[in-house]
Amino acid sequence: MMTMRTYLFMAILFFSGWFAIGTNAQEVSVTITTDEGYSNPPIIEKMQYNLSQVLSEINRAQKENRPLNTVGLALEPFARESLTMLWANVHFYCDDTEVVERCWVFDDGKEYMVSHIPLIIKVQGEDFGNGTYQEAVVDFDQQGQIKDFRFSLGAVGESLKNCGTVAKAERQIKILSYCERFRTAYNQKDINFLRQIFSDDALIITGSAVSVKSGENRYDNKVKVTYKKQDKQEYLANLQRAFARNKWIDVKFSQIGDNGEQGGCPGITQSQINPNMYGVRLRQEWKSTNYSDTGYIFLLWDFADEDNPVIHVRTWQPEWVGGVQQQPDDAISTLGAFDL
Template sequence: MRNILMRVVLLFAVILAWGANDCQAVEVTLTIDEGVNRPAGLENAQRNLGLVLTEINRAQQTKTVLTTKDLPMDNFSLRSLVRLWAVTPFYCDDDEVVERCWVFKDGSMMVSHIPLIITPEGEDFGVGTYQEAIVEFDAQGRLTDFRLALDAQLSESLEHCGNVVEKEKQMIIMQYIERFRTAYNQKDIDFINQIFSDDALIITGKVVSVRPNADNAFMTQKVEYTKQSKEEYIRNLKKAFLRNKWINVKFSEIGENGEEGGCAGITRSLVNPNMYGVRLHQEWSSSTYSDKGYLFLLWEFPENGGSPLIHVRTWQPEWVGGVRQKPDDDISTLGAFDL
């Protein structure tokens, strides 16, 4: 009788252990456009992405840390994934992922629209929030980047607007905007520090209340703008990162007329063809503060092919005194900076 009881206990323990670690593998199928040669690393890319997403789901389901030792990722993509996971854990929403794969001239690849569900631990905000990721691979199919994607409508507008000549530049700009936004979610102060030029101009608007006076008998609101140096901005951002347990930044509606939901129109400087202006609608949410507003970034892409830098960052609130504002052309266009 004792032996039978021992066997039952052991069997029950095995069942519990199996249930705790039961995680269905994520199967990934990557498709390519007609007329595009099938890259040699495509099979490895879809298998490797499946392994990474399966491990993400396992860690989320069991509430444990990611096991990263054998993941087919380089150091850059691994650090990006770990930083995202540390701030806001997530999981892949599908057991079967079928997505289009972009194939580039050098054999590297990129996949957009990987479905994720954000689940910050111990926080009501973000639970069940849908988010998409973008994953890049080298020619052998190893992951080289894992980052949060832009708003789906925003990405689509970037892909379908502009002429063919600017297509590659638009994709490069989109990649850097995604990395820029992901850096805030990761609290990656080093990346943000690197991507701003040393002489960057940073203008931030703040809604302030104006007391009644001789000209106005009622309490009113106005926008008060502050100009910061890069050093000041980075110092204040570090404090914000320390104050907030989590940060979630979202971009949508990009470019000329984007505030009305129009097509993307990344503007190129007439004075310096290496400079591009990008207008974004930004939603900032965090554990202590949230706002919505318009963000303008002035990027310069060096002629030597190096990493681009942000020379100007301006932000203005979307709402003032209950009235929705449009982006101020005096601070959110290339023309405002004689470009």
């Protein structure tokens, strides 16, 4: 026969277990991975912790159907406002208790970006849209603070494996004609055309090869690719300076074939998520008085307006790194890399 003390002890165990399930079930742990050439455990740990705290608060707020409590979260003012505005329109939660995602490192650690964060939409008082899968993108500063929290353009599972559908021949011709106009604008230094062709929210990512000393012996130096992210205004401002420095800039594009370079994604593909979106991978040669390079360029075109298409994303990576020829990196040169 159980004594009162036994009943009390069992009750404490039961309620403790229930409380743990009720709270820990919403907690989200985050693991961030980086390229092999980058190592900064303290900043990575900060980003993991800060993103974990935000996702966990999102889950608690969604479950309790209340406003987000952003007090104490490592959110810069813009990110706080962005997240609050999203929450005012629709609630969502992270269905994964463990999130493992790759981090893009820009400007040797001045800025970081983590994408493909899985979310489930939970519309208040509506059936439409409930359960929709959506991915988020988070930007961090060099202290690991969250600079921005936004929804991605679209979302598909295993997105980096998604090349898209090979575009029809007629569409390929039209896209290539716009690519030629785009290329010619660099030759002509036509900054006004470039201002029109890039969308206001355009993302520009540029990779460059840099030497990294791996030991005391200078011959032990290795070469890695670092990435720099710019918005439309930054990119155009830098481009104008390049135009001013060089009397002539010779830019040439060559197509990447239907089978990619080495069996990768084809050169021109149509999004399976948004049929107005097309990804174009090209080999670019840039020659000018002060600088020359060869690399792979990826353009994300939006043909929602047939007569006025715009570019949402432009990425570039070097073809040669440390004397070794590279192939286009699917992580920044496919529709799937941008959730399309």
